[in-house]
Amino acid sequence: MTRFVPVGVVLLGLALGYAFGLQDYLSLGFLAEQRQALRSYVDAHSLWSAVLFVSVYIVAVAFSFPAASILTIFGGFLFGWLLGGALVAVAATIGASILFLATRSAFGSFLRHRVDGVVKTLAEGFRENAFGYLFVIRLAPVFPFFVVNIAAALFDISLGRFVAATFLGILPGTFAYAYLGQGVDSVLVAAQQAGREAEISDLVTGEITLAFLALAAIALTPTIVRQLRRRGSG
Numbered sequence: 739m740t741r742f743v744p745v746g747v748v749l750l751g752l753a754l755g756y757a758f759g760l761q762d763y764l765s766l767g768f769l770a771e772q773r774q775a776l777r778s779y780v781d782a783h784s785l786w787s788a789v790l791f792v793s794v795y796i797v798a799v800a801f802s803f804p805a806a807s808i809l810t811i812f813g814g815f816l817f818g819w820l821l822g823g824a825l826v827a828v829a830a831t832i833g834a835s836i837l838f839l840a841t842r843s844a845f846g847s848f849l850r851h852r853v854d855g856v857v858k859t860l861a862e863g864f865r866e867n868a869f870g871y872l873f874v875i876r877l878a879p880v881f882p883f884f885v886v887n888i889a890a891a892l893f894d895i896s897l898g899r900f901v902a903a904t905f906l907g908i909l910p911g912t913f914a915y916a917y918l919g920q921g922v923d924s925v926l927v928a929a930q931q932a933g934r935e936a937e938i939s940d941l942v943t944g945e946i947t948l949a950f951l952a953l954a955a956i957a958l959t960p961t962i963v964r965q966l967r968r969r970g971s972g
Contacts, residue, residue, distance in 0.1 A: 748840050751801035764798065764805040766922075769812060773923065780816045788817065792829040799833025800840075802884040806830060810912055814919025823909075823916035830912065831905045834887045838900055841891035868895040869903045876907025 755761070762768060769776070780787040791813060798805050810830075813822030872895065875886055890900055 748801055748837065751797075752803060755798075755801060755803055760803065761805075764803070764808050766808065766811070769808075769815065769922070773815065776816060788821075788825060791816065792825050795826060795829035796833040796836070799830055799883065799887070800836040802837060802888070804882060804884060806883040807915060810915040811919035811922055814916030815922050816919075819913060819917040819920045822919065823913040826912050826916060827905060827909055830883070830908055831901060834883070834904050835897065835901055837884065837887045838891045839897065841888050868893070869899045872900065872903035873907045876904055877910060 795809050795813075797803075798809060810822075810826045813826045816822065817825060872886075872890055875881065881889075
C-alpha cells in the first residue's frame, strides 16, 4: 500500500489547492489586477522572486494543477521571455518528473500488464521509441500538460528519457508562451476596458497552434519513416 502514498499526497495537494481557491490566483484576471504590484516586487527582489516562481511552478505541476499555460505567461510577464522561459522549462520538467514518478510507483507496473488493444499497441510504440513519441507529444501541446505526465508513467519509459524528452519538447512552446506573456500588458488593459477578463485565447492565435502542430509533424517524420521501412522489410 505504501506505493500509493505519493499519489495520495498529489491528490490531497490538488484538493487543498482548490479548497483554498488557488485557481483564483492562477488566472489572467489576477495578473491584470496585480500586475503592477507583482512587477514591482520582482524588480525589488529579483533573485528571491525567481526562486519563489520556480517553487510555485514545480508545486503546481507536481500536484496536477491545470495552470501551466497561465504560469508560463506569468513568467514571461514578470521576468521577460528569455529568463522567464528558462525558469519555466526547468520548473516544469522538475514538477512533471515528480508527478511521473508518483504515478509510476503507484500504477505503472500494475496497468502495463493489463492493457490490451490500441493501448497495448501504443505502449509497445513507446517502448520502441519512448523519447521520440514523448518529444512529439510535448512539441504540440494538444493534450493538457498534466495528462501527458500521468499517461507517460503508464508506459515503459525511463526517467532519463522522460526528463530529456520533456525538457527539450516543451522549449518551443515555453518560450512562445513566455514571449506572449512579455507583451500581455496591452491585452490585459484592452480586456479591462472592454469590461471582461482576459483569456488565453486572446493571446494564443490559430497560427501559433498550427505552428506547434507543424513542429510536431516534422519531429514525427523520422519515426514514421522507420516504421514504414520496418514493415516493408518485414
